[in-house]
Amino acid sequence: MKKVKRFFVLFLTASLLLLKGVWMSPVSAADVPANPLQKEGWILDRHDEFNGTSLDTSLWIPSYLSYRTTEERAAARYTFRDGCLVLRIDREQPTYYPGNAMKVSSIQTGQRDYLHKDDFNHSTPTKMNYTPKYGYFEIRAKTVNQTGYHCAFWTTGVRDTPTQEGEIDIMEQFGNARRNNFNLIKWDDPNLTDNGYAVTFSFDPSAEFHIYALEWDGTSIKFYVDNVLMRTVNQSPNYAAVFYLSIYENSGWTGTADTSSSLYPREFIIDYFRAYKKADSSSTIKYEAENLSRTLSSGITSDVWNDGASGGGWVKVNSNSVGDYVDFTVNVPAAGNYKVVTGYRSAPTRGIAQLSIGGTNHGSPIDMYQSSATFKEATTGNLYFGIVGNKTFRYRITGKNSNSSGYDMGIDYIKLVPSDAS
Ligand SMILES: [Ca+2]
Ligand SMILES: [Ca+2]
Structure with missing residues (x-):
């Protein structure tokens, strides 16, 4: 079984190369700017901006399918630089398997034995940190555009049952010719048909940041580059997925890497990972204040505190007189009628605040005073939003x-x- 699958992937990759297109984008030598965090029509579900100095292990497992080899060989090598996660191949890094040239640094949002391919070394605990089904998923990244390397943003099924194995390669950039695959690979899923498509980018994906995204629903998967739809496949794995960010050296189908010491480390640089759920007018949408962009009236400051707040934080606005305000940018993703619920933290030092949206007051003024600090809610009457998008x-x-x-x-x-x- 193991051998069969290995040969299959080589064959599949070779055959996919026959189907190719060239994407003629406007000439650009510059980074594509980051998208706004809020996306019209979508609700932000989970994201990692990689702006800190340590990996969020509540989201990522810093190891590549470690049941297939030793933990040491599977361990991701990474660092953080300029607000990005840098996945690294180092010269002294051990290969993934003994006696095989492949090296990999990869992080993934879930793990389980036999999640992807049947090689087996040791049992690992099943751990599903973030495994969405359907949505919009994007990264902003730079790759390694060199023979013997590939960088990938991809998924596998969660394998709750053995047939939940479908793989989506949202971005699989390989070799030294700006080549990229958009793939759906069925593996053991009898409901899918392999569908591969290779393009040659008109830009150098190793020289500039670009945005790679998947839109996935119950009937199709759509591949986007820089917010432009590149490819639609009218099939869909109908089960939850694990997401991966990976860089490989000498994986066998990308040519032989130049391993001159001066070229290390090789880097896959990721600015952010963002995952959205489709908005519809029947979903309650909750925005943590600490995650919203905010603007203050002049002369005041704000801080984020925790205290067991929803989402791990609340915003303390250090307003000190009548007229001071804070503006939050809130995305209304679907037109419809809503009540606005403000979750606030009362305290003995609080003022009374009036909510307004687009200059119109809504709800009663919220008296945030209480002799002891408590989390509370205030709710407006019905409001109709006819136009979706960001509101103040x-x-x-x-x-x-x-x-x-x-x-x-x-x-x-x-x-x-x-x-x-x-
Ligand atoms: Ca970032
Ligand atoms: Ca909060």
Whole structure:
């Protein structure tokens, strides 16, 4: 079984190369800028901007299918630089298997024995950190455009049953000729048909940041580069997926790498990973205030505190007089009627804040004063949003409770709750 699968992948890759196209994009020698975090029509479900100095292990497992080899050989090598995750192939790095030239540094959102291919070394605990089914998934990245290397943003099925094995290669950039695969590979899924498509990018994907994305629903998968639809496949793995970010050296089908010491480390540089769910007017949408972009009126500051807040943080706005405000940018992803729920943290130093959206007040002024700190909610009446997209939600200080010693605010989250009333 193991051998059969290995030969199969070589054969498949060779055959996929026969189907190819050339994407003629506008000439560009510059990085494609990051997309806004909020995407019209979509609800941000999970993301990693890689702006810190350590890997978020609640999302990523820093190891490549480690049941297939030793933990040491499977371990990802990575660092953080300029707000990016840098997945690295090092010269002294061990190969993935003994007696085989392939090296890999890869992180993945779930692990399970036999998740992808049947080689087996040791049992690993099943751990599914983030395994969405359907949505919009994107990265912004730079690759290694050299013989003997490939970089990939890809998925496998979660394999809750043995046939849930379909693989989607959202971006599989390989070799030294700006080549890229968009693949659907069935493996043991009898409901899928292999579908591969190779393109040659008009840009150098190792020289510039570009955006690679998958739109996946119950009937199709769509591949995007720099927000342009490149390829639609009218098939869909109908089960949840594990996501991978991977760089490989000498994987066998990309040519032989130049292993001169001066060329190391080889790097796959990823600015962010973002995952969205399709918005519809029946879903409650919850935005953590600490994740929303915010603007303050002049002369005041804000901080993020935790205290067991929803999503791990609440925003303390250090407003100190009537008229001070904070603006949050809130994406309304689908037209419809909503109630707006403000999750806030009361305290003895809080003011009274009025919510307005696009200059119109909604709901009663929220008296955030309480003698002890508590998380609470305030809800507006029904609001109709006819136009989707980003709105400015302003919380402006209108006064304070006579018992309060200040005018500050504590905002934990903003929820849009669909309502039937018109
Ligand atoms: Ca980043
Ligand atoms: Ca929060």
